[in-house]
Structure formats: structure tokens, C-alpha cells
Amino acid sequence: MPESVTAKSAPRASLLARALARPHWLAPPLGGLLALSFGREHAAGLAVVALAAFAALLWGTPLQQAGARARRGALLGLGFGLGWFATGIWWLYISMAVYGGMPALLAGAAVLLFSLYLALYPALACALAAALAPPAGRGAWPLARGLGAALALAGAWTLAEVLRGTVFTGFPWLALGYSQVGGPLAGVAPLLGGYGVGFLTVLVAALLALASQLSLRGTAVAVALLLAMALGAARVGQLRWTHAxxxxxxxxxxxxxxxxxxxxxxxxxxxxxxxxxxxxxxxxxxxxxxxxxxxxxxxxxxxxxxxxxxxxxxxxxxxxxxxxxPLTRGADAYTxxxxxxxxxxxxxxxKAHLVPFGEFIPYGFHWFVRLMNMPLGDFARGTLDQPSFTxxxxxxxxxxxxxxxxxxxxxxxxxxxxxxxxxxxxxxxxxxxxxxxxxxxxxxxxxxxxxxxxxxxxxxxxxxxxxxxxxxxxxxxxxxxxxxxxxxxxxxxxxxxTPYAWLASRLGYAPVVLLGLLALALGAAAARALPTIRD
The missing domain is CATH 3.60.110.10 (Carbon-nitrogen hydrolase)
Known part of the structure; x- marks a missing residue:
């Protein structure tokens, strides 16, 4: 082969090598893959695969300093979240551009910015989880440290999802648990609710991803835990708390x-x-x-x-x-x-929980609503405990x-x-x-x-x-x-x-928040107890 051709090929090879060595670009496509598991039958496994691949990416760094791992984790989480939400909620563009009359470029920018805001939550979770995980090295992680890293990721992810579902009245669309409807993990919903199903989904994905860091014996233990979780979820799914x-x-x-x-x-x-x-x-x-x-x-x-x-x-x-x-409540309040x-x-x-920009206008955003040709206004809220219709x-x-x-x-x-x-x-x-x-x-x-x-x-x-x-x-x-x-x-x-209904009716989000905090605490304890990697 002529030398000139070889010389031209070398830079391309080095670019590919650098891209593979710094695979941050993989995060958005993996997030987009996760988004494809929502609203589709028989796609529960796709969510687990996308999350497992992302967890392996998140843990695959030799950085020794926890702060450096946290910064890398935040960047990866932001990219993953951007791919996840931009792919999963792109249809908001239809409401703004097609029916709202907003200029197409501005509507597209609004969806992108909103997706970027939502991506801050997985970025926060991944920063915390990456800081608590060991650096990747030549040797395998200790089993306890690996399990701690998996729990930390599941706990941080769940807490971030609860925050996303509550801050500024919340936007829990694409909460991870919804991807598992129809899958084996959905059986725990009467016990743990949708956020609890999401917690187990991340935990299952993280245990799969540990195969890239654990020894053969440790991987066997992780697989055994996966089987136990699957059997347990199937068993719980057979329990009936209500009756005809x-x-x-x-x-x-x-x-x-x-x-x-x-x-x-x-x-x-x-x-x-x-x-x-x-x-x-x-x-x-x-x-x-x-x-x-x-x-x-x-x-x-x-x-x-x-x-x-x-x-x-x-x-x-x-x-x-x-x-x-639509009805009125008083002289000027519509419901x-x-x-x-x-x-x-x-x-x-x-209606008790109103849609931001659809049924009420957040403070400071009236200018945004004026860009759309929609019959919007500020509606009054109902209470959460209204009686049923007999x-x-x-x-x-x-x-x-x-x-x-x-x-x-x-x-x-x-x-x-x-x-x-x-x-x-x-x-x-x-x-x-x-x-x-x-x-x-x-x-x-x-x-x-x-x-x-x-x-x-x-x-x-x-x-x-x-x-x-x-x-x-x-x-x-x-x-x-x-x-x-x-x-x-x-x-x-x-x-x-159901147990979920009983607890949530009295404690609200507290049970799932406690679950996330407990998992995070166990992950932090494992990080403190076993700070080194076994060669």
C-alpha cells in the first residue's frame, strides 16, 4: 500500500480510538433506546438492556478521585437524559407548533430546552452514583462494593425521579416504572408503586452491568440475585389485595x-x-x-x-x-x-392536578403563552380527596x-x-x-x-x-x-x-423516598468500608 494512503488512514484510526476511549457520545443514543421502551408492548426488556449498557458506561472509568467521577457521571447522565426525553416527549412539539401556532424553530427549541431541564435529574443521580462507585481497574471489584454501587445507582435514580415528579408541580411522564407494565417486575406495583417498580428496574440493570466489573464468582452471585428477584416479583404478582x-x-x-x-x-x-x-x-x-x-x-x-x-x-x-x-367556582375561577x-x-x-402552560401559567411565563394561539388560562384546583361517583x-x-x-x-x-x-x-x-x-x-x-x-x-x-x-x-x-x-x-x-395504597394515602411519597435513601446509604457504607480494589 502506498505510504500516502497509510498516512491518511492513521488519523482516522486515531480519531476512532479516541472516540472509543471517551465514549460519552454513547450516552444520548442509549437514552433514546430507553425512550423506545415506553408505550410499546413487550419492550420491558429493552429498558433493562439500555440501562445496563449505560451503567457499564457510567462505571467504566479509571478515575481515582470521587469528584472527578462525579463530574463525569453528571455529564453522562445529562447526555443520557437528553436522549431519553427528547426521544420520548418530542410530541410536545405538535401541541405548540401545529395546534398552538408557535413558529416551528421556537417550538423545537422549547422541546429541546425542556428535555435538557428534565435531563438534570438523571445527571444529578449519576453524579452521586458515580462518586460512590469504585474506579474501574485491572482487577475485579469486591462483591460487596459492586452490590453497593448497584444499590447506590438504584437509590439515587429513584430519588431523582421522585424529584422530577414533584418539583414545580412535577412531570413524571416517562418515569421508569411505566416501561415495565406487562413485564415481570410490574407484579410489585401493589406493594411499592410505580416508583418502586422503577427502583427494581434500575437494580436489575445494574446487576447485569456488574458483569463488566466483578470476578466470575461475583458475577455468579449477581446472576443468582437476579433470578431471586425475578422469582420474588412473580410470586408477589400473584398476591391479591382486592376482590370482586x-x-x-x-x-x-x-x-x-x-x-x-x-x-x-x-x-x-x-x-x-x-x-x-x-x-x-x-x-x-x-x-x-x-x-x-x-x-x-x-x-x-x-x-x-x-x-x-x-x-x-x-x-x-x-x-x-x-x-x-368546564365549570366555574365563584365569579372568575374556572375549573x-x-x-x-x-x-x-x-x-x-x-381536576386537582393542573397542567403547567395548559391549565395554569407559571409565574413569569405569560410571554411564552402569548406566542401560542391556544385558549389557555389559569384554572382553579380541586382537592385531592374528592368523593367518588356512585x-x-x-x-x-x-x-x-x-x-x-x-x-x-x-x-x-x-x-x-x-x-x-x-x-x-x-x-x-x-x-x-x-x-x-x-x-x-x-x-x-x-x-x-x-x-x-x-x-x-x-x-x-x-x-x-x-x-x-x-x-x-x-x-x-x-x-x-x-x-x-x-x-x-x-x-x-x-x-x-393494596399496601401501596394504604401507605401512600397516609405517607405520600415518604415510603419510596425512604427506600431510595436506604439504598443510597447502603451504597455509601460499602464505599467507606471497602475503599480499595482487589487486583
């Missing part, structure tokens, strides 16, 4: 498929009222559920006697209905609400769209076992996000709520996914997204309170 209560309820779930661009236009009001009013008058079921704001105007702006006519028709037919509609029709007494539920003697607990992401808040309704819900009903409108992965992601979240409380869930959505979910988190019926129709089926009410 009464006869199944016949339900009719409405999906109007009203385009978001048309939903609030005055000329669209009459067709929308005709669509939902016709269904409510004709259908016969124990419970009919409409989507969020199916009736998109205040009661005083409806045609005369519209609601009174529906109430009379439903009562005479022995049918109950949960109807999404995103649900009213119950067909019962002997009026029923009202006001249907055939069973209690149906409404939630409105985004607030079903907050299991610890929903758990407040289980503080009194005698008044605990028997069915969860979510009324949703995701038309803001188009025909995207946001729809199955939200369905996955609803399935986690059913797993945590071992209760059936029913979902009525504007564009999808309208579905019936049993107490084991399995979808037993659903409508195709972006079609107008009615999902008819039955749902078996359940009674009882």
Missing part, C-alpha cells in the same frame, strides 16, 4: 374524535353537542363516560335545558354518566370538571387526563377503606399531540394505576386510546385511535386496599 365486589358494570365509553383545531370553534359547538347528546340519550348502560371537556363550553353557554334534558333521559333509563365540561348525571343527587369533580352502589373515581400520572395523589382517596374507589375512570383529551406515541404512553400509565391499586380502569378519550383495563393491568378492550365510536363492555368493580 358486586356484579360487573355495563359501560359505554365515548370517543368523539373531534379535531383539536375544531374543538373550541363556535361553528363546531352544535355538531359536538349533537354527537355526544345523541350518544347519551340513546345508549343503555350502567355507566356512560365522555372524554375530557366533551362539552367544551360552560353550562350557561349550552342550549336551553340541554343538561336538564340529559339528566331526565338518563334517570328514566336507569343510566349514569360522567361528562367532561376543568366532570359532572355526574343520572343520579339522585348532583355530582361534581374538579353507580349501582359502587364507587367510581374520576381523574382528568394528566392527573392520573400521580399515583400518590390518587392514593389520597383510599385513606378511608369504606369510601375507597371500586373503579377508576379517566377522562382524557390528547388531541393536542396528534397521532403519536403519546397515546399509547398514556395508556401504559393508566395500566400502572390499575396495577398499583388492583382496580379496573376505564378510559374515555377524544382521540384515543379509549380502553377498558382490568385489575391486573391488562387491556380487555379498546377502540382504534382517531376514530369516532363507542366502546361497549363490562368492568368488574373491586374492593380492598
Amino acid at each position: 365486589d358486586g356484579a360487573p358494570l355495563r359501560v359505554a365509553l365515548l370517543q368523539g374524535d373531534v379535531a383539536q383545531s375544531e374543538k373550541f370553534r363556535p361553528e363546531s359547538l352544535a355538531p359536538t353537542l349533537h354527537l355526544y347528546g345523541g350518544w347519551l340519550e340513546r345508549l343503555r348502560a350502567d355507566l356512560i363516560v365522555t372524554p375530557e371537556t366533551a362539552l367544551p363550553v360552560l353550562p350557561e353557554d349550552l342550549p336551553p335545558h340541554y343538561l336538564e334534558q340529559l339528566q331526565s333521559t338518563l334517570r328514566s333509563a336507569g343510566t349514569h354518566a360522567l361528562v367532561g365540561i 376543568n370538571s366532570v359532572i355526574g348525571l343520572g343520579g339522585a343527587r348532583p355530582y361534581r369533580y374538579d 353507580v349501582q352502589g359502587r364507587r367510581v373515581a374520576p381523574t382528568i387526563c394528566y392527573e392520573d400520572l400521580f399515583g400518590e395523589q390518587l392514593a389520597q382517596r383510599f385513606a378511608s377503606p369504606s369510601q375507597a374507589p371500586n373503579v377508576i375512570a379517566n377522562l382524557t383529551n390528547l388531541a393536542w399531540f396528534g397521532d403519536t406515541i403519546a397515546l399509547p404512553q398514556h395508556l401504559q400509565i393508566a395500566r400502572m394505576r390499575s396495577l398499583e391499586f388492583q382496580l379496573p380502569s376505564i378510559r374515555a378519550t377524544n382521540t384515543g386510546v379509549t380502553a377498558i383495563i382490568d385489575a391486573g393491568g391488562r387491556v380487555t378492550g379498546q377502540l382504534a385511535p382517531y376514530t369516532a365510536g363507542v366502546l361497549l363492555g363490562s368492568v368488574q368493580p373491586a374492593a380492598g386496599v
